[in-house]
Amino acid sequence: MSEITPDLVRHLGVLARIQLSDDEVTRLTGQLDVIVDNIAKVSQVATPDVVATSHPIPLSNVFRPDEVGETLTREQALQNAPDAADGRFRVTAILGEEQ
Incomplete structure (x- = not known):
């Protein structure tokens, strides 16, 4: 488990x-914990002999x-x-530019 508190x-x-409300903090704590754990799993599998893609x-x-083709006049x-x-x-002019 990660250290998301x-x-x-x-x-x-x-x-x-x-x-954030207390409910959002509780929900995000669990979600971020899962994300960090999954990143840790990928980091364990990623070894120097595995080519990055x-x-x-x-x-x-x-x-x-x-190819040069027919163009409009x-x-x-x-x-x-x-x-x-x-x-x-x-x-029309944009961004206050004057003409």
Whole structure:
């Protein structure tokens, strides 16, 4: 068993600025205890001869090669725009930026 106590959970709640009720402290104490125990089990199994993996199944590149194809003209791209000016999409200013 790990050393997760209700006092530790309350302390973590204070650090995280989360107000926890007594019921939540009790529930989280048990849940965090299980999590820490499971991490300890994995740590016991992880030995230097076991290669670390980021994904359990080998992945292969599924991208297709880049090929130049037919593209839209500027007029085609802007034809359904709600607002356009000077060959560009026109949008409202954001974040207080002035134009």
